[in-house]
Amino acid sequence: MANNSEKPWVELGLTDYEYNLIKDILGREPNFVELNVFSAMWSEHCSYKSSKNVLKTFPTEGPQVLQGPGENAGVVDIGDGLAIAFKVESHNSPSAVEPYQGAATGVGGIIRDIFTMGARPIALLNSLRFGALNSPKSRWLFEEVVSGIAGYGNSIGVPTVGGEVYFHPSYENNPLVNAMCVGLLKHEDLAKGVASGVGNPVMIVGAKTGRDGIHGASFSSEDLGATEEKRPTVQAGDPFMEKLLMEACLELIKTGNVVGMQDMGAAGLTSSSCEMASRGNSGIEMDVALVPRREEGMTPYEILLSESQERMLVVPQKGMEEEVKKIFNKWGLEAVVIGRVTDDGIWRVKEGDQIVAEIPAKGLTDMCPVYDPEAQRNLVMDKIQNCDLIDLAEPKDYNQVLLDLLGRPTIASKEWVYEQYDYLGGINTVIPPGSSAAVIRIKGTNKGVALTVDCNSRYVYLDPYQGAMIAVSEAARNLVCSGAKPLAITNCLNFGNPEKPEIFWHFKEAVRGMGDACRELNTPVTGGNVSMFNETRGEAVLPTPVVGMVGLVEDISKVCTNSFKNEGDLVILLGENTDELGGSEYLAMFHGLEAGRPPHLDLAKEKALQQLTLELIAKNYAKSAQDISEGGLSVALAECCIKGNIGVDINLEDKIRPSALLFGEGQSRIIISATKENLDRIKELAFEYHVPFSLIGKVGGNQLTINGSEFTVSLPIFDIIDRYKGAIPCTMNN
Amino acid sequence: MRFGVVVFPGTSGEADCYHVLKEVMGSEVDYIWHQSIKFEKEYDCIILPGGFSHGDYLRAGSIAHFAPIMEQVKKFAQNGGLVLGIGNGFQILTEAGLLPGAFLRNKDLKFICKEVYVRVENNETPFTNNYEQGQVINIPIAHGEGSYFCDEETLEELRANNQIVLRYSSSTGEIKENYNPNGSIDNIASIINKEGNVLGMMPHPERCAEKILGNDLGKYFFTSIVKWLDGGANHGK
């Protein structure tokens, strides 16, 4: 790794300014290992140096928040002495080169973040982005990523209950793979990633250390196109090992003898140990010679920066070493003391008697410089946003457009995906994938939690502030439609190179929008992940700030799904149809345009709509609830029919051009079905909440019919099911 | 009445079986660790649960079948005790030779999790006597290597002895290849040994034993066992 250049730090991604800072922190020149350690810890991936100041603007507090950002995962209270830990994380760049293992280890990593907190993982979700499916490369990535997620999640026995998949050419060479994990814990079992208590042992547990993934941290922070040739060693996952590790760690936490615990993710042993010391305002001294290794001849540098999976760092109480070993041995795992907590604040690494590195722990974490990159709206946004969408030609055949929309991979059924996931393990899945949000019961209580991940990145591209607000609102709407009260969010902010002002502008605006929506909807941000540099040969992916949201179902017997239930039920639209086509799937598909502004969102209206819907479900007035999103009103209605395997007859009186009425994606709209007896009560409640109410039709028959003054849509349910369910399997099988 | 649920490293279905037996059925139930060399208590029925024992590396169930506890399970079965293998448990039973045949990867090479229909082909077993002969039930499957295989001779024998207990079918009970989710021979979803006390099934009855989960038709496998045992059958002691 020696290099001849005069400024070795530059090759490691550090600037002259940063190098001088390192010298100041150390009071001397860093040695080779130290320089590499700084390079890894100060990489964008580990340090968040360019996003930190922006992220500070998120609302992070609320009575429900037990643990906000800064730990391995956020934690929210759900009453009864119980809490939910949850977090989403990206594994984009490894998935681009080895999609199966990249996705699998992404799942493994996020599961560790959850059980590190003392929580038992109870559900997984994922948010995926690929290029258009007509490209063989995208099909390969899609196939392998899904199978990698399934391979890991199924094997470890945590059900994958939800997610989303979008297809867009900007992701062709840079797919996004974001995985979310949700865990359940008792308040008293909450564990943290701190190292404190002078003399307490520092133990490494789990898998042996190999040479995999070295340089992973700086790798994921670089432009992919440039590094494809470097062929970094990607890691392979071992879900079996992780299952054992999970059981052992949870058993250990129950003993009450754990001071702190942290998984080893990016920058492996280095980041876990210095972050734990830094959080505990302490130091750590450890000997890399004691680390169990898988390969021979590994140098301290390699041991420190290896990203071998399925390893954890544990700081138990002094004297508990044997107890820890006993628990891990029972599960067939090693637990080895490699060092001690000290009080000098120094992260000191030895190899036998030799000191290899000696750095103030905070120097690697808190003292990393923070930047405010330039943010500048690109002027092309003017042209894109102001594109005239008023004079577009109307389609001739609305039936055909609806069928084509249902067959768009982004809209079509994702059964092909989630049937590869074991979504039932743990026997808690009350609402499986396929409805608005997944619902998991909490055994031993009458409660449940509802889970969803959402982001329409086209909206964010067209207007990052609005787009991000919509992502939060849609997530909340999905929860509400299942009967859950939104509690809090986690996020994964996937963007291009932040050094480009136009990219950073998108980033800043998206964070602002997300924050404002979270404030209004009372869903604080409890943690998240930033993934920058999602670019190939200078082309960035669409800005994709994914929102993962958790909600609480107070009475699990009152959950709601999106399927129409019985012949004769009335169909009601809550909210208002608008003449908006900007950013819609229809516009992209039929007119080949990705332009205009995303649909307008009014947070106050949104909130009223959600409160109303929650009340209607809690009172058992709503028999089904479905939010309107991609594909608009017609697609939403079709989905209710498909799920319920029953037809509907709709009459619309709005004076809006048919394309916008049927396919526009105007916000803050929910379709419910109800019996006639409850109609008046629903109307009254809608009036109380100031939510527009319209009775639009009746469930029944085996035909989807939508009549307006200027158009008719009429399709047999059989045909729409065929198109909706067949689209992805057909594409994947040829 | 006491059930024992065996825990192998890597299985995860044990907690689901435990929950159903204890909370839904109100039975006594213990976990039994794979390294135990004897049963600590007297059991009426032993369950090998689903999951990925030893990661299902090499072949599903291949490493688990050597666990020390399997000697006890074999002895228990030889003495007529009831043994139920679900999913991975079924795979372990075939690897251990307690049931004939073997498992191949699903025909379309993907893991499949979904609800399917099966027809009860034999309701005179300790595990199915609460169903009607020919009854069609919907029940979830979740497996990647669920394609049951055996040679012609064995198949003839299974048929002749009425050892095929469940077959994948349509909702109306039609047995055809297109209702077969994984390519298993003769649409087999479950078989029993000749003696009638060891049953393996790929579908997961413990996952559909409660109304709140949308389907409780699977519960009757467990009520069948209880009924059988209450009838004073040999408990394998």
Next chain:
Amino acid sequence: MYKALVYVTLKPSILDPQGNAVQVGLNSLGFDNVKDVRIGKYLEVTLEAEDKASALAQTEEMCKKLLANPVIENYRFDLMEV
């Protein structure tokens, strides 16, 4: 020290959907001259043994007991000293 190279293959009478899928994949990549693909496992087992005969006997036993399932698979192996 010996190294056994073990080949485990599906019995010829058993369908190999994975092999078929790879064949279709190769054909669609333009290799339409590929007529058949069968996929098996290849294991490298490093073991200590007194002599070759004992290494042979042991490898044979491992294959029978664990590495191959005789209901569906065949095996063969090469042994070399390392």
Next chain:
Amino acid sequence: MYKALVYVTLKPSILDPQGNAVQVGLNSLGFDNVKDVRIGKYLEVTLEAEDKASALAQTEEMCKKLLANPVIENYRFDLMEV
């Protein structure tokens, strides 16, 4: 007609969880002299080709394009006329 016997193995530095589990399994079966197990794929590809040179070149290409992912795997193959 040619038959290519293709061996795809994980690169030495890549973790092989399957191999580890099998090793542990063999050890606990009493084969404690087994020191290492690595598991890979073994493919038998039957292809038509003008001559050996062309069969060689094509197999090489198939390995690169589909049969192995060079990021984590190595491959080698033997070719024979059948």
